[in-house]
Amino acid sequence: MDKFIFFLIEHYYYSVPLFLVFILLIVSNASKGGKKINSQELINLSNQDKAKIIDLRPSNDFSKGHITGSVNIPSNDIESRSHEIKLKDQESLILVCEMGSQSGNTGELLKKQGFNDILILRGGIGQWRMDNLPLI
Numbered sequence: 001m002d003k004f005i006f007f008l009i010e011h012y013y014y015s016v017p018l019f020l021v022f023i024l025l026i027v028s029n030a031s032k033g034g035k036k037i038n039s040q041e042l043i044n045l046s047n048q049d050k051a052k053i054i055d056l057r058p059s060n061d062f063s064k065g066h067i068t069g070s071v072n073i074p075s076n077d078i079e080s081r082s083h084e085i086k087l088k089d090q091e092s093l094i095l096v097c098e099m100g101s102q103s104g105n106t107g108e109l110l111k112k113q114g115f116n117d118i119l120i121l122r123g124g125i126g127q128w129r130m131d132n133l134p135l136i
Helices: 002-010 012-030 039-047 059-064 075-084 103-112 124-130
Strands: 035-037 051-055 092-096 118-121
Touching (some): 002 012, 039 092, 092 103
């Protein structure tokens, strides 16, 4: 470990740009596709009728358990089925996948199709289960 740190210090002209690129990569992925929200925020928005929840998982996973009120549009079908997403005024679009990692790419795709207020459930259905929240 000491040799590695010594190498980084001695070759700072390589390590500093690499470190900056790494930080920029993390920052860009953190905001990709929409704002991340937690389970409680999703519940609050849903209870206030201020959100439409889109479950991006395959249909067989959706049928095994999903969040109340969510609509299943698998991420593979989102381009051809985005016309099915109808939002009311002041309504957000919440994307849910299994672990929260696939929603960012889908959110970027939906932004290109004109959707603006996109939110992503941080940790996806996996986190929802870990929070001991119900699935139907």
